[in-house]
Amino acid sequence: MNPGDLRQKLTFQLPSDSQDADGFPIMEPSTYTTAWGALKTLKGKTFYAAAQINMENNRVFTIRYQRKLMDDERPKGLNVLWRGISHEIESIENDDGLNITMTVILKAVR
Numbered sequence: 001m002n003p004g005d006l007r008q009k010l011t012f013q014l015p016s017d018s019q020d021a022d023g024f025p026i027m028e029p030s031t032y033t034t035a036w037g038a039l040k041t042l043k044g045k046t047f048y049a050a051a052q053i054n055m056e057n058n059r060v061f062t063i064r065y066q067r068k069l070m071d072d073e074r075p076k077g078l079n080v081l082w083r084g085i086s087h088e089i090e091s092i093e094n095d096d097g098l099n100i101t102m103t104v105i106l107k108a109v110r
Contacts, residue, residue: 001101006038006064007036007039008037008061008082010034010035010061010063010080010082011031011080012032012033012034012035012069012079012080013030013031013078014026014078015078015079016028029079032068032075033068035063035066037061037062037063038061038062038063040060040061040062042060057108057110058105059082059087059108060103060106061103062102062103062104063101064101064102065094067099069092071092080104082106085108085109086108086109088106088109089104091103091105092104
């Protein structure tokens, strides 16, 4: 992985209606973690397949592996802020199971 390709900043945020580790309510969104990623654009057959199932607002990023973003570690209701737009997490997968990179698929919240 070329670190120069990771130009997009993704901020993973806990929603404002959740609780912290001590059980106190969180009044404003707080940052869970940040990651720098490479945005992958949909091309060719993948682009047309996404348009058929109304997934054209999805974005695919490749980030460095972070254990805290795996399904068993990640808190429920986590949102991602990219370029000031809030996104829901569709999926986060460990590429090849080698703990080097992850593929993050996000859907824009409108």
